[in-house]
Amino acid sequence: MQAVKMYTTAVCPYCIQAKQVLKSKGVAQIEEIRIDTDPAQRQQMMELTGRRTVPQIFIGQTHVGGCDDLVALDKQGGLLPLLNAV
Template identity: 45%
Template sequence: MKPVDVYTQPFCGFCTAAIRLLATKGAPVTEIDLGRHPDRRAEMKQRANGAHTTPQIFVGDHHVGGCDDLYALERTGKLDALLDG
């Protein structure tokens, strides 16, 4: 299964929902908390082509986008294939 990076911030319900869905899939998630590591925000924005909201989700090198994008992949049955890639 591909590793997943999720950029989050404290008290973000969308971040929590994204992490929860990935956990149900057994995905190896690395959470990058921008509240604790604000210096990594520039890294996130660069990887996400300027996106600045959280969460920003990456499966391997593939930028998924935010929580809504992740759940859209799940609804269409494409998330498992992306994770297993």
């Protein structure tokens, strides 16, 4: 399974929802990068994604986007193939 990295904050309902979706697909470990406690990580997230909001989700090297993007990818049937890509 691909590594999953998520930029997040402590109090973010969309981050919680995204984690629930990923866990329901069998993701056991999510590398969480807290941008509320590390401003340098927030800057890095914005440089990588061009976005200011959390969550920002990466599966392997692919930037999925935020929670809505993750849910849309799942509904289109693209989430599991991306998670299971070699």
